[in-house]
Amino acid sequence: MKEWQKLSKNIILQADGFFISYNPDTSTLGSGFKGDGDGKETAIVVEEPRKYFILNGDHRKAYEKLVDKGLAGCMDYFHSKPELKSSWSE
Numbered sequence: 001m002k003e004w005q006k007l008s009k010n011i012i013l014q015a016d017g018f019f020i021s022y023n024p025d026t027s028t029l030g031s032g033f034k035g036d037g038d039g040k041e042t043a044i045v046v047e048e049p050r051k052y053f054i055l056n057g058d059h060r061k062a063y064e065k066l067v068d069k070g071l072a073g074c075m076d077y078f079h080s081k082p083e084l085k086s087s088w089s090e
Helices: 060-079
Strands: 005-007 010-014 018-023 041-046 051-056
Touching: 010 060, 018 060, 041 060, 051 060
Parallel strands: none
Antiparallel strands: 005 010, 010 018, 018 041, 041 051
């Protein structure tokens, strides 16, 4: 099983060609950024080309179970939560 790693302010879970990034406090991103959730967000970050698929809230437990199914499995979960999609998402 893959493990979460601390990277700067985010916590990431590395996968093949993408990673999951959890930010527990988007208020630390500066005054120009205003998140549209509770300050927590979880993103699928596709490495090439770089794209961000962001859900408001903490979705680490769901993505932990799906990351071994690859990007398609994680994207299925992302698309199943349209009401939680961040306005900053692709």
